[in-house]
Amino acid sequence: MHRNSVCPRRPHPGCQLAGPGTPAGRPPHHTRIQGGSRRDSTEEFGCGQSGSNRHRNSGRCPASLTELISIGVAPCEFIFLDADKTGYVKYLELALQLSHPGTVIVADNIIRNGAVLDGCATEDYDHGARNYNAVAAAHPRLASIAPHVQFKEKIDGMTISRVK
Template sequence: MSNKKSWRAVDDYIVASLFEPDPVLDSVLAANHDQGLPAIDVSPAQGKLLSLLVRMQGAKKILEVGTLGGYSTIWMARGLPSDGRIVTLELDPHHARVARSNFDRAGVSDRVELRVGPALQSLAALDAENAGPFDVIFIDADKPNNPNYLSWAMRLSRPGTVIVCDNVIRDGAVLDEDGRDANVEGARAAFSFIGGDKRLDGTAIQTVGAKGYDGFAIAIVD
């Protein structure tokens, strides 16, 4: 069995062994596909990890940069208490419409605030509104803006805030110092930001599975 086939098979085994059947989340992914959204959502195992991180943190306020169809948003919203709230930012109006329908489908609309527009503008607005601090911040949007998103995350955080930045390994291409791929450069910029900010204590984890070879960085604000 090839590596990729094995990774996917193990992911399927994880889900079959540890998760209850979830027709709602299955329908969310089906709706995303039917509406032409790119299949770049987190995997079920990664989504469950996000939900567990929210619960471990005892989070009541979450910020997500990059909604897509709302799959990861729903996972995190499910980890919130009844009075918790997640603010999620999406650039594309079509993606936002699909996401709102998915939030209704999953029964989490009362916990989700979706803001449509360029994320940097939305982040500035949240800061101006004193909307922070957030307990968990998940960054999964256009990779070249990683350092800008992380900078805003610091403004919207508190000591103890957990920040997760997705897609930072890029099939190992993060090692390429001389590459011209903007997504790889964005991944490297995330490492430079987290490693260079003394207020952050972080690490990164390489992952394999249904989404291929990638990984995420995770840090806590001191």
């Protein structure tokens, strides 16, 4: 399933949708990662309550982002993309329409076990991830890094961009 998560601006920080971490002002024991779901963790921070500004969409990434743009969602603090890599450049342009200076955009799975760095890569996913990294690195509105992580024999990572 292709999915993306978006967290619009809140009156105070504290909503995190992806990965382990402690939102500002919350002690570490409030971040439930092991033994709990991402939904449990975000609801614990008040992001899942009715009337909150959190939007969490599952489905086709471009349709979800386009829908949020069309309904006029407020600028987002955090956008997490985990979808078809061949469309990541398009998703970035849509995500920028939901952004403001300071928004963090994370694109997951962009190292692809090192294939993105291999000039001989043949898979469309690898080319899509490579194109995304090139666009994010050169984009005038973004400051980006692409840290990698190693899991046993495999290498992967994410591109983390901050809107200027």
